[in-house]
Amino acid sequence: MYRTDKHIYAVGIVILLTASLPGCAKPPTRVQTSSEAPASAPIRPGGLRRNPGKIGSLNLFYGPGGKEHQPAGKFTFVKEDKEGSSPKFEVVDGQGVHWKVKLGEETKSETAATRLMWAAGYFVDEDYYLPEIRVEKMPKLERGRQYVSKGGVVHGVRLERKIKGQKKAENWSWFKNPYVGTKELDGLKIMMALMNNWDLKEVNNAIYEEAGAEPRYVVSDLGATFGRTGNPLVRSKDNLRDYRKTKFIQKVRTEDVDFYLSSRPFFLTAVDVPKYVTRTKMQDIVKHISRTHAKWLGGVLGQLSTEQLRDCFRASGYSQTEVTGFTKVVQGRIADLNRL
Secondary structure, X not given: OOOOHHHXXXXXXXXHHHHOOOOOOOOOOXXXXXXXXXXXXXXXXXXXXXXOOOHHHOOXXXXXXXXXXXXXXXXXXXXXXXXXXXXXXXXXXXXXXXXXEEOOOOHHHHHHHHXXXXXOXXXXXXXXXXXXXXXXXXXXXXXXXXXXXXXXXXXXXXXXXXXXXXXXXXXXXXXOOOOOOOHHHXXXXXXXXXXXXXXXXXHHEEEXXXXXXXXXXXXXXXXXXXXXXXXXXXXXXXXXXXXXXOOOEEEEOOOEEEEOOOOOOOHHHHHOHHHHHHHHHHHHHHOOEEHHHHHHHHHHHOOOOHHHHHHHXXXXXXXXXXXXXXXXXXXXXXXXXXXX
């Protein structure tokens, strides 16, 4: 059925009327700047970022888990994970270590993103990419069957190591947390813009707890990266052509900087007001970032060598052409930060 002008007009009326309902009004245009931390907020940067040490000596091929934690040997199926948009399941290896296996288009981008984040000092999951693994007792999956072939061979996998004793306590918000106003949080926001992460929902932010350790604030899903931000009709992930065409810095002022991040849905979908408002608000996450904090992050990332950046993408299963392309874009964005 074709939409008539009356249909479109009716949708527009619904949008305007719904937006006027209590609780759905458009928020004020002024947003809290990164320097406006709540007066009573406890500042504990150690729970958001660690000192990465000598950044130039970090091994970005193996990432935060190192060579000693890389997956190897026999894997046995445990259960399918039906949460989220990507097909996933859990396995256990011969040493009793449990792994979450993700399939689909986020496997490479997420592996690369965790390495780059870790190099900047942020807490991330221990992720590894393997072109294929063999899984014993592999059943027929409800999602992702196309990635599994005869004999339990699974193709193009990202494996996330489950840390013994670590548990997810809750989710955290970009707008209300103990780190508002710190360079560590501003740096994390810039990392999202640098990698074009368009999926900044609160459910993708986790607070990890472990006995004897300070709670860690982590962006636990980094798959929607290295593509193009935008509404569902144009956005992408793990796409070098789209990534290199996008812009990074949107506006520079005396004290702060706006970065590009588009997440507002197509306007006709605004009948789902909560989703429309949430997605639109995500764009504010990378606005009004302290210019001083942006230059600080540029100095941190500027210590990475070309070979280290290439290792991020080599470890993630990209072709040599893709490794070179992604590395050049990331280097260009780091240079932009250092020119502020």
